[in-house]
Amino acid sequence: MSNILSRRSLLKAGAGAGVTASMLPFLRAIPASAAGNDVLVAVTGYTVNSLDIHRTGTNRPSYQIAVNCYDRLVSFGIKETEEGLSYDYETINPDIAESWTVSEDGKVYTFKIRQDAVFSDGRPVTSKDVKWSFDRAVTVGGFPTSQMAAGGFKRPDQFEAPDDYTFVITLDEASKLALPDLAVPIPMIMNSELAKEHATADDPWALEYTHKNTIGSGPFTVARWDQGQQLVYQRNDKWTSGPLPEIQRLIMREVPSPATRRALIERGDVQISFDIPNKDAAELDANPDVDVFSNPIENAIYVVGLNYAFEPFQDSNVRKAVAFAIPYEEIFQTAAYGRGKPLWGGKAGVTSTEWPQPSPYYTDLDVAKDFLAQSGYKDGFEVPLSIDIDQTSWMEPTALLVAENLGKLGIKVTINKIPGANWRTASLVEKRLPMHLETFGGWLNYPDYYFYWCYLDGHLFNSSNYKSEVIEELVPVTLPLPVDDPAWAPNVKKMIETAFEDIPRIPLFQPAVNVATHGAEGYVYWFHRQLEGKTLKKS
Amino acid sequence: MGRLRQISKRVAQAIPVVVGVVIISFVLTRALPGDPAVYFAGATADEKSIAEVRANLGLDKPLPTQFLYYVRDLATGDLGRSLSTGQPVTEDLARRLPASLELTLCALLLSCLVAIPLGVLAATRPNSWVDHLCRVLVTTGVSMPTFFTGILLIYVFYYLLGLAPSPLGRLDFIYIDPPSVTGFFLIDSILAGDWETFLGALKQLVLPAVTLALFTLAPIARMTRAAMLSALSSDFIRTARAAGLTWRTILFGYALRNAMLPVITTLGMVFSFTLGANVLVEKVFAWPGIGSYAVEALVASDYAAVQGFVLAMALLFVALNLVIDILYTLIDPRIGFAD
Structure with missing residues (x-):
């Protein structure tokens, strides 16, 4: 001492x-x-x-x-x-x-x-x-x-x-x-x-x-x-x-x-307020004395996870239906007060290795209904959407908005709140939540590093129990490669393409850390x- | 002599209660669904590192073994180490319990200073403007949630008027904590003869104490009023009036004294729930108290901290009940410890 x-x-x-x-x-x-x-x-x-x-x-x-x-x-x-x-x-x-x-x-x-x-x-x-x-x-x-x-x-x-x-x-x-x-x-x-x-x-x-x-x-x-x-x-x-x-x-x-x-x-009695809520960041912007910094967190994405262990989500049409039904803009405005970066409505076809990058999905209930009609679950199904009580500030509004829109497809969503101490066990270790909200941010800022944690079978943040042969093969060989290696960029693009096509994790937005x-x-x-x-x- | 023996008998009676609390708090914390090893293993923990953390925390052992370790440590006064604060639980409690007690006691004192005269006045003049004022004050106080009152007071007195100091806990950052004797900053700073720190601590205390006082005003004022009303309408008051005693003697010498019993009982109850329930006030005023400590420990399945908190509270309430019983006998000699 x-x-x-x-x-x-x-x-x-x-x-x-x-x-x-x-x-x-x-x-x-x-x-x-x-x-x-x-x-x-x-x-x-x-x-x-x-x-x-x-x-x-x-x-x-x-x-x-x-x-x-x-x-x-x-x-x-x-x-x-x-x-x-x-x-x-x-x-x-x-x-x-x-x-x-x-x-x-x-x-x-x-x-x-x-x-x-x-x-x-x-x-x-x-x-x-x-x-x-x-x-x-x-x-x-x-x-x-x-x-x-x-x-x-x-x-x-x-x-x-x-x-x-x-x-x-x-x-x-x-x-x-x-x-x-x-x-x-x-x-x-x-x-x-x-x-x-x-x-x-x-x-x-x-x-x-x-x-x-x-x-x-x-x-x-x-x-x-x-x-x-x-x-x-x-x-x-x-x-x-x-x-x-x-x-x-x-x-x-x-x-x-x-x-x-x-x-x-x-x-002004304190000079810095570190990590403030999105709502305060949005409102403090109006105060001329206060400077607000909202930096999108690198290599971090807020996602909706669809768990393959839950039968309906094994159907690719169901996953796409959900991805087209999510009210992205409303979620971004309500849960994040527009702080961070939108990650939806990107162009079809992956042209860059930028990560996170917008997924090709956007909100269109008609498209969503078409996909659901082609699936084996055209009459809908019931699913619990799990959220972490410690992260309710963004998870709760997001879950409510997702539930509302999925209800329009006939997918009945109930919201299941899990206390912080159990959240990691349930979502990441046991990976038993059929539909859930999830976030991962990698310190090492490479897309392949994100894929290593979130898309490889059995890895901690792969809370969707997702397993794709393409990704299982690509990640281990790509991860050690320097970014200027000729194989790196094509491999990463292929990974991103696969992740967007299979969509086990639906990107919502890139969160920001706000400081006043x-x-x-x-x-x-x-x-x-x-x-x-x-x-x-x-x- | 007799009283001393009675007191020690009462203390002895508390032992089975404390033993029960030790067992129940141990079993209940283990029954919580959370897994502290996973929680504290960090963001990128894998199965192996979770197992390492579990072994480090001693959570890989069977429950009876864990309990034996716990009791053994307890016997030496070691409550274990809190995971969420990283400190020994005894240190946490020694720092946070006085903070909560200081706040709660000041709030109750303030509350009594307002509520008891108000209750007495309201009882002596039923349906007058004082009675209505009492009713309005009491209703507002109890119907506004404490965090709301707290934020409102901060907004008005700190943000708008600039009268109150920054709501930064027990002392602004420019002061150093007074040398710890009782853990009560007001008392410690007087003991150290440091009036600047005393004033600093007092200023920080005013808003949270008023917030809590507003909330606890209602039960005390209502109980004083009701007890006074029934005392004033009883036979011995009528006799005292007929005997020509002065109004003052009747009111304070006889009626109030008899009305104090239910008020003291209420006070004890209010004290116990305020100590546990002022979490929201603690959060709003960044007060490093016991309530927020317990809630955070519970959320993180922080076993040692939860057990330590429950045990400390149990001991405190045993002591509190004893004090209240003694107060009864002081106020009303007819009540004794003997059964």
Whole structure:
């Protein structure tokens, strides 16, 4: 707990070390407006439950610590888009590594580590730390290990540290996913010496220590964490992987009620409201003081899943009838308030590898009726449409609108709400929901990566029990191919064509992550959907 | 001496209740349909990583074994670790229970300060304007859902008028929590002699406390009014009047004292349901209390947290009932513990 500030240590530090006022974490009572230009306050509706992404049970909102307090070997670049700044999947920049080489066969990656990089306690970053951190990620099990495996990193013997500033990774087979997978939050570099001091026989990876302390070399350290209330980032002045952040401190306050968060951002008492509901984003757009950013989440689609285990959905005409009956525009306006990207009414025939891309389906009840008439279920049938109670904000209106239109075809839909704790088991693990709403977003932004998770037989997000010979054959061969390989684009187009023809998952729209700022600038959208503090500043 | 023995007897009587609560809360949480291993294994977990998580959480063992582990830990005061907050449950409860208690007690105090005089006035002047005011206030208070009242108060006093501080929980981010003694920020800041933090905490407390007070006004005011009406029409009041005692003595010395019993009973009931039911107020004001903690734990099938919450509540209610019983004997000497 030595990193957590206490009032006592703080006053002592203030009196003894002669730190400036701006360096004091908190003054006892100063108005927020006087807090200075170097403190930003952000509110979110989520709660952080650990400072270590590698720990079992660490939730999504806690991933922000991995990106704000740790560095990686490489990182993604940043680009301008119509919706403001966004990370750039195409550009991979050095982070802790200053350069790297790839062997002829694409299997051996040799990284040179920067010699000036230090951890927040001043110890230099060496390849031994990288090796230790990577060993940890592939060993602890659960999410970190499966995310590492996606890039081809499976065993500690794949990582070598021949000297302090050289790090070598040997892959079992070459894959385009390897390098980008090093820039996701999981392969962060930890201070292995410090961790080993806190390791025990039961806990060789010091998970208990990093659960409450950050031991990275990233742009910030966690100065204070009051679980369920706030997280305070303090700038790490020893950070060397980029220009030092302009803000000294970023305070993340947890405010569960969206109405309260909205009042706070409108009044300008907080500078950032992170991940706001679509409705608020649409309405806050009208407020001239507030900037709203709505970035479509890359490689993510909200879909209606039709489960092949449910007999009527084995009939291709039934699936097409459903796809033509869905009121896409109404759903997009009601469930998403027009935030995100429509994914219907595309041209027939797949001409690009862009993903997500609009499906060729659109709302036409007459076409839908024709398809149903050609099917073995022309008199309709009954089906439950399952939704997740945790995601009712978009699922409930969507389900109601789908049910209404399918009712016009004679398909009687009942809506079945499933509590959050059961949702994953029912939809993804047991795959037993006949008709359901589903969402998957891939960190690695390739269409074949999406297909790997969502269309391959038995894979987790293939909640439709879909199995196509074409896709079973194409995905494994396409996934490792570089995108400039002549076979890649035709293979991907073929996959998309097959998915649209068979339509086990009906794309509705690409969701957006909405962020409102009032007096802050430099917000960047990241694929991990967390707030990164290093680019932020007051305006 | 006799009373002390009675009290310890009452405490002893609570032991089977607590044992029952331990067993029932364990069985009920396991009976919940959710699977925490799947829930906490993360987005891209496969069968293998779910199994790893299950083993890490000790959920791969048979239920009786899990129960024995639970009881063994319980005996050493270890309530386990909450998955959704990542903290030991005892720490969570130690931080959140005082937050809820502080809010609830302040709200009830406020509520009593308004409701009891209002009820007394309404009873002494039935069908007057005071009585009607009482009725209107009580009806509005109880018929508006607390989250609505909360948002309305935030809208008016924070958003429009700017009088209230940012609804950011127990303290604005510019303050540091006072050194924890009782966990009640108001008391702790006084103990530390830190008046700025006291004021800061008090300001944060006003709106949520008023919201809750409005909601709890109704039962207390109505009960005071009814109890006062029946007390005022009873024989001993008539006798007291005939004996020429002053109106003030009659009202406060005799009638109110006799009317207090049902009011205290109501207060106990209101207190217990407010503590559990102020989830919505906690959410609206970002108050890190016990209600939202329990609800989130339940949604995530967070066994340790749910069990810890139920157990803490059971102990609290045992204590509360005891306090109320003692209060009875203070108010009405005819009531004793002895049966």
